[in-house]
Amino acid sequence: MFRRREAVPFAFVAEADRFRSNVTPPPRERPSGSQLAGRTLIGLTIVCGLAGSLLLGRPALESGQAPGHSQQSEASDGR
Secondary structure, three states, X not given: OOOOOOOOOHHHHHHHHHOXXXXXXXXXXXXXHHHXXXXXXXXXXXXXXXXXXXXXXXXXXXXXXXXXXXXXXXHHHOO
């Protein structure tokens, strides 16, 4: 690889870390009403989608036993 021949003085690097600009950035624009409404609708859509997936997915996560039925083998029923 190509190496730099001149060394960078340490004072220059340290000075670059302390440099502060005296130029202030322009103020941020406030979002309009339609932008706020759109962001709110997108957030609600995501939250409702997550909640709906939890509600619809719960039956698939259950063990599959019907309530009130105990698990018995067929051999013990035949006596």
